[in-house]
Amino acid sequence: MVLSKIKKITLNKYAMNLKNLISLIVVTLLLFSCSGSDDDPTTPNSNNPDPNPNNSTNITYNSHIKSIMSGNCTSCHGNPTTNSAPMSLTTYSEVKNAVETRGLIERINDTNNPMPQGGLMSQTNRDLIQQWKDQGFLEN
Ligand code: HEC
Numbered sequence: 001m002v003l004s005k006i007k008k009i010t011l012n013k014y015a016m017n018l019k020n021l022i023s024l025i026v027v028t029l030l031l032f033s034c035s036g037s038d039d040d041p042t043t044p045n046s047n048n049p050d051p052n053p054n055n056s057t058n059i060t061y062n063s064h065i066k067s068i069m070s071g072n073c074t075s076c077h078g079n080p081t082t083n084s085a086p087m088s089l090t091t092y093s094e095v096k097n098a099v100e101t102r103g104l105i106e107r108i109n110d111t112n113n114p115m116p117q118g119g120l121m122s123q124t125n126r127d128l129i130q131q132w133k134d135q136g137f138l139e140n
Contacts, residue, residue, distance in 0.1 A: 058138055059128055059131045059132040059138065060132070060139060060140050061092045061137070061139045064128050065129060066092075066095075068125050069089045069090070070090075072121055073116065074089060074090055076116075077089035078090060092139050099133055099137070105130060108121060109126060
């Protein structure tokens, strides 16, 4: 009898501790989930400001992309091509085609094997080409 009473008390104590532990875990989880959802709505605006103010502008081949190509690419990717460049980048459809089928965006961002070979172009130029693609390759 006595033994079982002691056992009961110890068990009760154990159960109490477990209860406390569970409450602690629940409270901790609640705290974490609250702070998470508090942060979320503000994240895109306050923590991730759009680095490129041009995002609202239409990026077109004629206004933006053509001059990037002639300034950085057509010395080799001209028509005709020179320095063993495999294709020319002198028209709208050639450049669009190179983005779609020749990994042009990957190459202009590839630090190990960049185009142009001398090194990466400015972030602005690279962003413009990415946006041109994202906006559906506008020509004018
Ligand atoms: C100095 C000459 C030169 C310049 C400048 C140059 N390229 Fe190239 N490009 C090459 C050569 C040579 C190759 C083929 C070898 C290779 O893939 O690295 C090539 C390959 C490429 C390829 C891969 C084609 C394929 O089908 O594998 C792409 C895409 C490309 N260039 C885009 C560009 C862009 C965009 C620019 C300008 C931002 C540029 N290149 C500037 C010489 C040049």
